[in-house]
Amino acid sequence: xxxxxxxxxxxxxxxxxxxxxxxxxxxxxxxxxxxxxxxxxxxxxxxxxxxxxxxxxxxxxxxxxxxxxxxxxxxxxxxxxxxxxxxxxxxxxxxxxxxxxxxxxxxxxxxxxxxxxxxxxxxxxxxxxxxxxxxxxxxxxxxxxxxxxxxxxxxxxxxxxxxxxxxxxxxxxxxxxxxxxxxxxxxxxxxxxxxxxxxxxxxxxxxxxxxxxxxxxxxxxxxxxxxxxxxxxxxxxxxxxxxxxxxxxxxxxxxxxxxxxxxxxxxxxxxxxxxxxxxxxxxxxxxxxxxxxxxxxxxxxxxxxxxxxxxxxxxxxxxxxxxxxxxxxxxxx
Ligand code: UT7
Numbered sequence: 131x132x133x134x135x136x137x138x139x140x141x142x143x144x145x146x147x148x149x150x151x152x153x154x155x156x157x158x159x160x161x162x163x164x165x166x167x168x169x170x171x172x173x174x175x176x177x178x179x180x181x182x183x184x185x186x187x188x189x190x191x192x193x194x195x196x197x198x199x200x201x202x203x204x205x206x207x208x209x210x211x212x213x214x215x216x217x218x219x220x221x222x223x224x225x226x227x228x229x230x231x232x233x234x235x236x237x238x239x240x241x242x243x244x245x246x247x248x249x250x251x252x253x254x255x256x257x258x259x260x261x262x263x264x265x266x267x268x269x270x271x272x273x274x275x276x277x278x279x280x281x282x283x284x285x286x287x288x289x290x291x292x293x294x295x296x297x298x299x300x301x302x303x304x305x306x307x308x309x310x311x312x313x314x315x316x317x318x319x320x321x322x323x324x325x326x327x328x329x330x331x332x333x334x335x336x337x338x339x340x341x342x343x344x345x346x347x348x349x350x351x352x353x354x355x356x357x358x359x360x361x362x363x364x365x366x367x368x369x370x371x372x373x374x375x376x377x378x379x380x381x382x383x384x385x386x387x388x389x390x391x392x393x394x395x396x397x398x399x400x401x402x403x404x405x406x407x408x409x410x411x412x413x414x415x416x417x418x419x420x421x422x423x424x425x426x427x428x429x430x431x432x433x434x435x436x437x438x439x440x441x442x443x444x445x446x447x448x449x450x451x452x453x454x455x456x457x458x459x460x461x462x463x
Pocket of ligand 1: 158159160163164167168245286287288290326354355356358359362391392393396420422450451452
């Protein structure tokens with residue numbers, strides 16, 4: 131069976147930079163607390179009227195297509211991962227299709243797996259390319275968190291972490307034997323669904339629109355940070371080791387690990403557990419915060435731009451987040 135490879139990667143972030151000092155004006159927090167607990171120095175917040183989840187995704191997608199030497203018309207399938215869609219329905223995939231000016235022959239699939247959404251989407255796209263159903267698949271992760279955060283002291287454990295941004299890759303059949311996506315590994319554990327959640331709007335409540343404001347707190351993300359952290363530091367190494375074992379490889383074979391940018395402390399813990407030196411782990415959470423489904427393609431795009439990924443390198447992507455869901459992908463670049 132043929133393999134797929136990442137032929138292009140791109141990203142877009144809103145222009146507005148929000149520093150930790152800016153958050154100090156909104157809630158009881160400090161730059162020192164945020165940096166010490168998360169490593170984050172600043173993040174981007176969208177501008178209403180300029181940025182949408184779909185158009186940010188489209189901007190990242192255009193760059194990815196350009197790098198691949200392709201045009202939007204070449205795209206045969208869109209896979210769009212986000213937890214912050216433009217609408218409750220339809221999903222942002224069709225809006226991206228419209229943004230790119232594509233015809234009705236390009237279907238759009240929406241993925242709802244939060245921080246693992248990009249790798250879940252990549253896995254789906256990989257299967258379509260492997261089976262020969264499609265040759266060119268766009269995988270997009272895009273998020274606008276800032277419009278839905280509780281920016282009072284009440285929501286500070288979540289609000290300081292999340293940021294806005296987008297990233298995209300183009301998958302094509304691999305032209306070199308043994309190169310491309312080697313394998314993807316997906317997991318879920320629904321018993322922890324409420325550990326990181328936005329409860330409203332919920333279809334489970336009759337007259338939901340009328341009742342949505344009854345408990346305003348449920349409109350905001352709720353996170354049991356310590357428990358998420360505890361599970362993350364176990365699941366990340368597990369799913370990376372699973373990918374290595376399947377391919378008869380070892381941690382020392384990894385040239386670059388790109389962990390989902392959840393918290394710099396989590397990334398550092400995973401790095402230590404995997405025994406990887408600093409130069410083999412890519413982090414940009416310092417500048418963007420946690421952008422959930424966008425975080426891995428955003429980091430991959432910057433890593434490629436900075437020359438951190440070379441032809442033949444073994445690149446490992448790994449994610450953990452709400453659901454809980456977690457996932458990894460191993461790529462021979
Ligand atoms: O994308 C994947 C999903 N998300 C994650 O992976 C996040 C995982 N969890 C985390 O990153 C960490 O749990 C946090 C960064 C969210 C919190 O760090 P922590 O070290 O676990 O802090 P904590 O929740 O144990 O809170 C410690 C203290 C509390 O005060 P008291 O009860 O000790 O007086 C909090 O109220 O820090 C307080 N606190 C803050 N203080 C200043 C919580 N948020 C803030 C804040 N600024 N922003």
